[in-house]
Amino acid sequence: MNKLARPAGVAAAAVLAVLGLASCGSTKLKGPQVASQMKSEALAPKGITKATVNCPAEIEAKAGAVVQCSLTSEGKKGDVTAKIADDEGTLSDYEADVDEIQLALIEQNAEEEESGLSQVDCPSSSKPKKGATFFCTGKISGSGFGVVVINQTAEDSSVKVKLQKRKLRTSQIERNITSAVKKRGINAKVSCPGTVTSQKGSVFRCTVRNPANGKQITIVAKQKDSAGNFDLKVEN
Known part of the structure; x- marks a missing residue:
């Protein structure tokens, strides 16, 4: 009886193998494939299309396990994860920790x-x-x-x-005009808008009144650069 047991066992194993019923190794997910899925499912919806995703070279497909990959985009770093839904290696429940990367993208989009x-x-x-x-x-x-x-x-x-x-205060311009007029022996009263919006080429006006005789002139101030410098001239 003992002599027949081993051949019978070998035969049974052979039959199972032919029928495809023999035990197989677990499914393995390849890193590049997972990285591609992370890009399309977790990053692309956030507008992140220029990222390098690094995943483990090989991942065992075990239902319930979580896959984590790192990524970089224009010098900024983040992480992305997904849950393995079944033993076939289907990925689901993608999560992306990419606030720094996405914020940089938002800044770029604002400029565009x-x-x-x-x-x-x-x-x-x-x-x-x-x-x-x-x-x-x-x-x-x-x-x-x-x-x-x-x-x-x-x-x-x-x-x-x-x-x-930004708003620019005009108090310095008022002082400059007052000083220039005073050098001519006139204690004039100068009045400009309290603040003006900074924009190259924009114009505002100041009035210069001589209390001694009631005469008044208008000074035109034109912003010549974004630093807030102005050219002044008397309005005709």
């Missing part, structure tokens, strides 16, 4: 959305999400640095932008 806007910088604590509003700074052509209000209109980092140009 608004002509003449550059060097947009938002607080690092900003949390990108659809409907979020960010109060940032940026360089506005002809005006200098001002406030840039960014509204994230969609998950894919699309934005709408409003600019708040």
Whole structure:
């Protein structure tokens, strides 16, 4: 009987192998394949298309396990995860920790959305999400640095932008005009708008009144650069 047991066992194993019933090794997921899925399912919906994703070279497909990959985009780092839904290696429940990367993308999109806007910088604590509003700074052509209000209109980092140009005080110009007139022996009263919006080429007017005789002239101030320097001339 003992002599027949081994051949019978071998025969049974052979039959199972032919029928495809023999035990097989677990499914393995390849890193590049997982990285591609992470890009399309977790990153692309956020508008992130230029990222390098690094996943483990080989991952065992075990239902319930979590796959974690790292990524970089233009020098900024993040992580993305997915859950293995079944033993076939189907991925689901993607999560992306990419606030820093997405915020940089939002800043870039704001510059593209608004002509003449550059060097947009938002607080690092900003949390990108659809409907979020960010109060940032940026360089506005002809005006200098001002406030840039960014509204994230969609998950894919699309934005709408409003600019708040900086305000310039005119008190120094008033003093300059007063000093220039005083050198001519006139103690004039100079009146300019309290503040003006900074924009190269913009104009405002000041009145210069001589209390001694009641005569009055108008000085035209024209902004000549984004630094807030002005050219002055008497209005004819």
